[in-house]
Amino acid sequence: MNQCKNCKISTNNNKFCSKKCSGFYQRINKTLICSYCKIIYIRKPWQIRKTKINYCCQKCHYKDKAKILVSCHKCKNQVFIYQSRARYYSQYYCNNKCRLLEKQEWLIGSKKKFNNYYNKFIRSLRCTAKYLLWKTNCLSRDKYQCQNCKRKSQLTVHHIFTMGQFVAKHKLNREAIMNDTLFLDQNNGITLCRSCHLKQHSGEKHVKNTKH
Numbered sequence: 001m002n003q004c005k006n007c008k009i010s011t012n013n014n015k016f017c018s019k020k021c022s023g024f025y026q027r028i029n030k031t032l033i034c035s036y037c038k039i040i041y042i043r044k045p046w047q048i049r050k051t052k053i054n055y056c057c058q059k060c061h062y063k064d065k066a067k068i069l070v071s072c073h074k075c076k077n078q079v080f081i082y083q084s085r086a087r088y089y090s091q092y093y094c095n096n097k098c099r100l101l102e103k104q105e106w107l108i109g110s111k112k113k114f115n116n117y118y119n120k121f122i123r124s125l126r127c128t129a130k131y132l133l134w135k136t137n138c139l140s141r142d143k144y145q146c147q148n149c150k151r152k153s154q155l156t157v158h159h160i161f162t163m164g165q166f167v168a169k170h171k172l173n174r175e176a177i178m179n180d181t182l183f184l185d186q187n188n189g190i191t192l193c194r195s196c197h198l199k200q201h202s203g204e205k206h207v208k209n210t211k212h
Contacts, residue, residue, distance in 0.1 A: 002015065004021055005025050006022075026046055028044075030048060035053045035060075036056075036061075036064040041056040067080040067083070070092045074094075074101055117172075121167070122163055125174065134184045134189065139191055142191035144191070146191060153193070154193050158197055160190060
């Protein structure tokens, strides 16, 4: 036999004796003390965690977590990180600058890894709203037909100043490429079919894996 949490009447293996007691109990505010800043705050019963530790806000929750001291994988400076990050990552960096420098060295060391990352990077550029708008404007300007053979199927927009040249110019920096005025300039795009596009890139790298 259990007792009703609201009226303390004995019940048959239930937390409440009736729906009325259940609804009334869920509306009563409970006062708690934050485990980090010791401030008294109010929560509904359903908002209270079943653990002994409760926090008044998310900031206190993160501040109360224990940190450990590790060294940056690139510059060897000491940096504090949460223990949860130490469980999931084997390399740590003090800032984004060290992370990008290490990533560039890692890509240069392996040609296969660089090609895989290059293809993912190019696909991420093509998925942006600005790029899709630029592509649609170029297709409508060219009346949805290839400018070499006048074909109207399997069309794509070719960069005259190519994607590879933009990547070589800005060193895999997405923001710098998107902010380049020439990248989204309609005069830098021309509508081509698949076969004409492949012929255009016959002397360039990454022909089979990318579509410019």
